[in-house]
Amino acid sequence: MLQRLLLAASVGAFLAVSAPAFAHVLKIFAEVKGSTIVGQGYFSSGTYPVHLPVEVFGPGRQKIGQVTTDEQGRFSFQPTKRQNYTFVIDAGEGHHAEWTVETDELPASLSAR
Numbered sequence: 423m424l425q426r427l428l429l430a431a432s433v434g435a436f437l438a439v440s441a442p443a444f445a446h447v448l449k450i451f452a453e454v455k456g457s458t459i460v461g462q463g464y465f466s467s468g469t470y471p472v473h474l475p476v477e478v479f480g481p482g483r484q485k486i487g488q489v490t491t492d493e494q495g496r497f498s499f500q501p502t503k504r505q506n507y508t509f510v511i512d513a514g515e516g517h518h519a520e521w522t523v524e525t526d527e528l529p530a531s532l533s534a535r
Contacts, residue, residue, distance in 0.1 A: 446465045446466065446467050446469075446517065447465065447466040447517075448463065448464075448465055448466075448471065448511065448513050448517040448518065448519045449463070449464055449465070449466065449519050450462070450463045450464075450476075450509060450510075450511050450519040450520065450521045451521055452499075452507075452509050452521045452523050453523070453527070454523060454527050454528055454529070456529075457500070457501075457529055457531070457532070458498050458499070458500055458501075459498065459499045459500075459501055459507060459509075459523050460496070460497070460498045460499075461476070461496070461497050461498075461499075461509055461521065462491075462494065462495045462496045462497070463476065463491055463495040463497070463511045463513075463519065464495050465513075465517075470491070470493070470494055470495030471491050471495050471511060471513045471517075472491060472492070472493055472495065473490060473491060473492070473493075474490065474491045474511060474512075474513055475488050475489075475490055475511075475512075476488065476489050476490065476491060476497050476509050476510065476511045477509070477510045477511075477512075478499055478507055478508070478509055478510075479507070479508040479509075479510065480503075480505055480506065480507060480508075481505055481506055483508070486507075487499065491511070497509075501528060501532060502532070503532060503533060503534060503535065504525055504528045504529075504530070504532035504533060504534045505525055505528075505534065506522055506523065506524055506525055507522065507523045508520055508521070508522045508523075509521050509522075509523070
């Protein structure tokens with residue numbers, strides 16, 4: 423009986439400590455709409471990363487720009503080349519997310535150079 427009580431208390435303590443860590447997982451998504459890349463950052467809790475920078479990287483992890491989220495965590499980026507673009511958002515305290523839009527998702531009308 424005592425062992426079960428200790429096990430239950432241990433599991434309860436673990437869940438109480440670990441729940442906040444999973445409560446605010448940051449996620450990001452981006453897609454091509456016409457000739458623009460649009461995306462959104464969001465927390466698993468349903469809130470948004472508001473007015474946060476989203477860094478934009480090209481091939482070789484070369485930083486090529488930065489955009490900012492709006493009140494709904496949305497952002498947009500106008501690509502100039504047909505290449506991979508990686509969007510990185512960092513809300514601090516370990517909240518970091520990335521999404522890559524692949525070359526073949528972009529319009530063929532964009533130059534590869």
